[in-house]
Amino acid sequence: MYQYDTVDKEFVADRSREFREQVGRRLSGELSEDQFKMLRLMNGLYLQLHAYMLRIAIPYGSLNSRQMRRLAHIGRVYDRGYGHFTTRQNLQFHWIKLRDAPDILDQLAEVDMHAIQTSGNCIRNVTSDPYAGATAEELDDPRVWSEAIRQWSSLHPEFSFLPRKFKIAITASAKDRTAAKVHDIGLMIRRGRDGQLGFEVIVGGGLGRTPYVGPTITEFLPANRLFSYLEAILRVYNRHGRRDNIYKARIKILVAALGAEEFARQVAEEWAKIGPEGDLPDTELARIRGAFAGTAFEPLPAVSQAFETAKASDPSLARFARNNLRAHKKPGYAIVEVSLKTIGETPGDATSDQMDVIADLAERYGQDDIRVTHEQNLVLPHIRLDDVPEVFAQLKAAGLASANVNLISDIIACPGLDYCALANARAIPVAQQIAQTFADPDRAESIGELKIKISGCINACGHHHVGHIGILGVDKKGEEFYQLTLGGSGAEDAAVGKMLGPALPYDKVASAIDTLVEVYLRERRDGERFLDTYRRTGVEPFKEAVYADAH
């Protein structure tokens, strides 16, 4: 992975020192809350319902064991022994004290981490494929481009005060694990007919109160022209984005208002003015690329007898292998998904002890490499098949071996009203109830891939618009209600879900999901996922069943 150089280290340490001074000035009264709020948000520190929340950047969801151990340590010393992995591949601590925040930033800086640009109207953490460098599907390593964008966008003076926050996703595989089409910019690495590397550029996707699947404004952008083109997009947005209305300030509104064609024309015009001078020198890209070239794989047979034997004698390992293992680009290796969706637990939460276990496994068996997925799980991307039984045993001992990745209990949920100052309704207990309804692993497997995503408010941190089943918490005169949507997808077949009908009260949601699943099982044809069946039948059979039950 990328290693901080002296410049990076000094930059992060400086920022930490600066924040310590700012906190001191706030506590002494020299800064008012209005003056301080923007400064703390620039360092990822929010005030939520019960305490401060610190959002720590995990660049493109990639970290090593030393960093994971430090997160575990911070959770243990400064929080309540756990952390919450988010849909932006970051980590949030929910019980932080302002007076501790400078010490925490120092601790993060020691392991090349920070909370810069995890809030505010700037370019946020780049989302990328958690299987990067491990999957045979990819055309290039998206981490190289993600890291280059991280460096380019960190404290970029022109893009530090955009009309609104700005999120970029990069995927290099046909299978999109980044939700690229619902980001402000989605970059999909493509190879041209002549073998040249490039990007399909999608702009103006987004969730929140006005969801859009972003349109493609360029089918093929030569890879070496990426940065001038990004600059052109951001310049057009910076110039014309709606600063007068926070609800209309995201780039998706501008793109929709101008139309993709006109937006693309303005970008092209700006791009021509910037020219190749705005691009990253090849030498710099090569330097960054070099940081990701270090993974050494052993020559191994494609089949591991040890693994096959262990699977044959342990059905729970066999189930884990079916649901949580993915093909690796190298024979004899596997990508191991670690579900943070244990039935009854909070989606995305990991205790400090569990973080330490993951760190140990990554160090001992996994080339010191850990990833966070936007679906709030973790990934050990390079595990030898021979080692999978031992990794599974240790995960199981730590309560981390749920074999439910991509299944109905693998639910995305935002922190919701249990923590978040913006939320209208709880999301976590709804996820817990649904997971418990489908706790039987045989039933969950027979249902197959089904992505439920829950948000506690219209800001859509839980990505409900792109859930196969989306659940949005709403406030009806102070009571929690939940609006169901069907047919969304955040993957390569991205779509915004359609509303099922009137919102349901809190205690009716899990049974409504059960009803939806029963309709799917009744209607599905061979090989169809829930989403496929819905797309074929439309909403009617689902609607009829849920609201017949409700009355």
Next chain:
Amino acid sequence: MKALTANRLTDGDVVFWKAGQWVERFGDAELFDDAEAAETAEGQAKSQPTVVIDPYLIDLMESDGLWAPLSYRERIRALGPTNHPTHGKQAEGGEMIEALMHADGAARSSGRVNLIKRK
């Protein structure tokens, strides 16, 4: 009936007004049945910007013979997150916590809504 709440600056903890001081338990909060007295306290609270952030008044309702916040959001603030019963003020247990847990009033947190509108 009303109470006055805020988050403490140094640690973000939920606190309640009691005769010019801030207390951590809702059960210890001063209750105002006089709107004018409540607003006077709110004004005093706002003059403590190095102690608390965003003080506001909350509406109360009766529950188990005691007073509890009317809004669900405010009850979660006074108790702690529902997914971790050992986190937050609910961990202490007791009669007041039980009353808050049993309260079933439903209304928006008007004090908070006003706070947002003012911003």
